[in-house]
Amino acid sequence: MSITQKDVEYVANLARLELTGEEKERLARQLGDILDYINMLNRLDTTNVEPMAHAAIEHNVFREDGEPRSITPDETLANAPDRQGDFFKVPKVID
């Protein structure tokens, strides 16, 4: 399975990453290797095998809809790069 530099650029764009030419080359190779490894699984016959959504055997772990509780805005905003009042302040968003 070969991954082209174009594939890397497409995924990088979706992940909001800026890569140098050298990085793109290296990542194309590494991602290709990973996909080759995963593709080994495609050799297995999985007819009649139900797709698995999760490796845990456990099911139905619920939380009851009880008394609400939160942390303070100061705690929430403690790691924010910037704030204005109790809002996160971020680069301008165009809707």
Next chain:
Amino acid sequence: MEWEVVIGLETHAELATRTKLWCDCSTEFGAAPNTHTCPICVGMPGVLPVLNRKAFELALRVAFAFKCKVPPRTFFDRKNYYYPDLPKNYQISQNYCNTGTEGHIDIPVNGGSKRVRIHNVHLEEDAGKNIHPERSDADYSLVDLNRAGVPLLEIVTEPDMRGPEEAQAFMETMRRALLYTEVSECHMEQGHLRFEASISLRAPGAAEYGARVEIKNVNSMKAVTSAIEYEIKRQTRILNEGGKVARETRLWDDAAGATGRMRSKEEAQDYRYFPEPDLIPVTIDDEMRARVMAAVPELPLARKRRFIEAFGLPEYDAGVISDDRRTADFFEEALKTYDNPKAVGNWIMNAMLREMKQRGIGIVELKPKPAQVAALAKIASSDRINSPAAQKVFTIMMDTGDDPEEIIRREGLEQTSDSGDILPLVSKAIADNPKAVADFKSGKASAVKFLMGQVMRMARGKANPQVAEKIIQEELGKM
């Protein structure tokens, strides 16, 4: 040329839970910014979401209410995209296995009903809110994450609606159904309920659908209808000029009353869905199925039909009484005491709902119980009290919640049908009003009415009017 209009609708409803979908933060509307937040809903690394049982069961209730197929097991997926109101950079949703598929909802159309197929019902989390400073040259936006992680139900229809009227009927029916099933409070102004439409046109009778245009940024039912009407005109013009409608997402501009193109960069979406590893799958076992199924009520349109067919209520009355689930429950509970749907329905329509409106109260604050309203309806349809007295009893019931029998006794409202009581009053009225007697003799029917008024006044409203009139006629006849 006339084109056939094809409309599909997506409904987003915020579920009526106290806490968010994956964390204990409150879902309450209108709180100060970022006060309903915690490490889970602001997307801190290393946190673990845990599914709110009530949210899941409400989603399941809707799936059952719309007769969907429900899988034995379901799970959640990550939908990946970047936006400042989405702190994890993915939204947890359902893509590979919805809570329900292939259901339907019946909507009223031209006096009959039409079946709209539901493609799927699924559960996802809401995003936060971006606030743009009013200064247009500001180079920043503000983010409030109070809504991030609030449970959101998405209901997707097949493209089964054929015009703006049907879309409108769908939205109203859907809103009422969600209120009836008590899964959402449906306050439009609080964003509890949002609709998105997709519209295409095709030649009448064509088997294939035309290119579909999705409309976003519609904030009210009225805006959805306006956007649909605009889009029909726009696409009709393109097709009539021999052009091709582009498959795209357009934004509705409420002020301009038009849809506009989104920039293609925003349109190119690749969400790279994959099963959410932080959440454990849900098995919908027989116990859960039975419990949730038991909470599914009869939907409003079906109930209205039953009120018409089984109880013989007029269409309008059936619509008014079935409109609100609690009113309809009240009505049916009252019928257990007095099985006369027309009489009980009349009291609910003409006295109870009117008084509630005047007093600005809802059915939960109502003092009289269904059995008491039924008891009054029963008494009023006998000749024990007359109509003004019954109205008076009802007003006192609204004030006090006392039993009608008790009020009638206390207020001395019971009317007499005993001619021994009424005859002396009639005799006195005739003796006191020789002019009325003369009028009667010269053929004026209104004279009887006048004498009736005199008798009723003397009886302080407690004489049975039919008996009184009969005696007046008899006594005048003798003269």
